[in-house]
Amino acid sequence: MATLKETMLHWQGVAASGDAKACREPIAGSVVQERPFYTEGHFGRHAVVVDEPTSFGGSDKAANPAELMLAGLGASLCVTLRCHAALLDIRVGRIEVGLKGDLDVRGFFDADPKVRSGFQRLDLTLKLESDATPEALARLMAAVDRGCPILDAVRGATPVSVTLA
Numbered sequence: 835m836a837t838l839k840e841t842m843l844h845w846q847g848v849a850a851s852g853d854a855k856a857c858r859e860p861i862a863g864s865v866v867q868e869r870p871f872y873t874e875g876h877f878g879r880h881a882v883v884v885d886e887p888t889s890f891g892g893s894d895k896a897a898n899p900a901e902l903m904l905a906g907l908g909a910s911l912c913v914t915l916r917c918h919a920a921l922l923d924i925r926v927g928r929i930e931v932g933l934k935g936d937l938d939v940r941g942f943f944d945a946d947p948k949v950r951s952g953f954q955r956l957d958l959t960l961k962l963e964s965d966a967t968p969e970a971l972a973r974l975m976a977a978v979d980r981g982c983p984i985l986d987a988v989r990g991a992t993p994v995s996v997t998l999a
């Protein structure tokens with residue numbers, strides 16, 4: 835089995851090749867909701883359960899979509915950090931990402947056109963165990979800031995098409 839660094843060097847080489855087809859990582863799945871608001875998603879071999887809290891009409895049997903988005907963002911930051919740490923020969927132990935944000939129902943219900951329906955802002959705190967120098971950690975964080983795909987999706991305006999079938 836290859837080490838994490840060997841795996842990252844392989845994929846870094848694929849990326850450097852410029853071959854768009856080899857660099858593509860298609861991700862697809864579906865979600866089904868048969869009763870409010872309990873939803874099951876399927877992505878490859880994995881199932882994801884989503885719900886809403888009872889205060890919003892759900893059964894509170896799982897995290898809500900906003901919580902799952904934050905979990906995905908935090909997990910993506912952890913993965914990106916660990917991968918780039920391996921490439922930079924920076925030892926990293928435990929990684930923890932604290933995530934906070936507020937949704938505003940005025941945006942959800944279009945009660946105020948000035949209020950976004952999504953998070954108004956996100957505050958993230960990253961803690962990691964490492965004996966790396968501050969300079970090495972700064973290089974690592976620059977790579978994470980640039981390379982994290984979910985951070986990019988959250989920050990940027992990813993084109994999205996919604997079609998009623």
